[in-house]
Amino acid sequence: MxxxxxxxxxxxxxxxxxxxxxxxxxxxxxxxxxxxxxxxxxxxxxxxxxxxxxxxxxxxxxxxxxxxxxxxxxxxxxxxxxxxxxxxxxxxxxxxxxxxxxxxxxxxxxxSAQIVLRKELAEAAGFDPKAPLAKRAQALRGRTIAVDAVNSVIHAYLRYIATRAGFSPEEIRVAVMQPPNMLAAFQAKQIDGLTMAPPWVHGPLAAGTAVMIASGPDGDPQDLWxxxxxxxxxxxxxxxxxxxxxxxxxxxxxxxxxxxxxxxxxxxxxxxxxxxxxxxxxxxxxxxxxxxxxxxxxxxxxxxxxxxxxxxxxxxxxxxxxxxxxxxxxxxxxxxx
The missing domain is CATH 3.40.190.10 (Periplasmic binding protein-like II)
Known part of the structure; x- marks a missing residue:
């Protein structure tokens, strides 16, 4: 892909x-x-x-x-x-x-990037929204996550979060598509989650079908400022x-x-x-x-x-x-x- x-x-x-x-x-x-x-x-x-x-x-x-x-x-x-x-x-x-x-x-x-994952997959992985970032990010292992382009700052954020969580970014499958297509693919369960800057992650979050794994605007990680x-x-x-x-x-x-x-x-x-x-x-x-x-x-x-x-x-x-x-x-x- x-x-x-x-x-x-x-x-x-x-x-x-x-x-x-x-x-x-x-x-x-x-x-x-x-x-x-x-x-x-x-x-x-x-x-x-x-x-x-x-x-x-x-x-x-x-x-x-x-x-x-x-x-x-x-x-x-x-x-x-x-x-x-x-x-x-x-x-x-x-x-x-x-x-x-x-x-x-x-x-x-x-x-500005934010990573969301399908709610049922996160729950199956024992996701706790109050856990430290490294623990939350473990739910991404083995999942298919959409990004906008290879080597973009969005793609890099996904890789960076995986590294900070202690596992190889290569353990995440990457699907490259434009943001509107991400939402359609997420709804059709063709991908497990998406990484994008606002407003794209907020649709699945508000619908209750996704959880926030990491959010740059909310300080994930705190030392990147x-x-x-x-x-x-x-x-x-x-x-x-x-x-x-x-x-x-x-x-x-x-x-x-x-x-x-x-x-x-x-x-x-x-x-x-x-x-x-x-x-x-x-x-x-x-x-x-x-x-x-x-x-x-x-x-x-x-x-x-x-x-x-x-x-x-x-x-x-x-x-x-x-x-x-x-x-x-x-x-x-x-x-x-």
Missing amino acids: ETATRRMAAAVFAAAITMPATAHAQKSANEAVMAVPVSGLAFSLGYLADDLNLWQKHGIKVKTVQISGIGAMNSVIAGSTDFTQSSGSAVTRAAARGQRLLGIVGTINRP PFANTMVATKPETCVKRKSLCEAVGRTFRDAVTVLLDRPDEARALLKKRYAQFDDRQFDLAMEDIRKITPRDLLLSPAGFENAERFNIEAGLLKPEEKLKGYDDLFTDQFVR
Whole structure:
């Protein structure tokens, strides 16, 4: 299943990097393309910028496109998009292999991923919601869990939790699919659980058919904070050659975070339109999770990147000897001050 997904991801990436070069070249200085890796509330600030025309308020035109998994980040490296909202774990892995990006806005500063398991399977494994994380995660052994993409921060979280629980991530079977398909597969009992960021796990939880094994927004694990979970990143030269564009992107996200944190009813009404399949209770729980891991200052930090890299190593996505010597050149606060 993962092999087929790798082929699909490669095809998506190939399509991204073969976007017409002339179209990219013809963009004016105030136009840009922003890639996101999946649909989810982890990208709420960008969605609010789209829905409230905040880009235009600051004199720029930004088109948001979805490119699955790490393909979103790779599209920036390849030059087919200008910005990505990607994870610090992906950015540090790229840097370790000589492909450096620059984080300019920190949008999520704790793990956003959550893991749920079918209730009857958890109960059969002796699941106790009050048990320590390592004990709760034992219920995942031998199960089939859906993730959005191979080597995404979502997939890495599942692997990381298995490692923290003391067993090999390879003991979990992984099914790769987009979030709406996860819910259908879960309902049909084709998978045993799913790992995703809000709002996707809240449907099965509210229906009483799943239990929460681990929740990044609720502090699983407690020592993974601060964590560069999601950021706006670009090539370093973009903010040199098109400084005014990066400044406008930063101002736009500052406006968007004010809406999310200070005008929650307005934010909820806009974001709910994107997820009409969730009832009000489910969506409210998801919004609560996202708001508590969204930093008002939008700052990135060396500690956040260091934790993201430790996360990579423990998840088995980066060799210890590939660890970076420092992180100062991977981010700037210039555009959110």
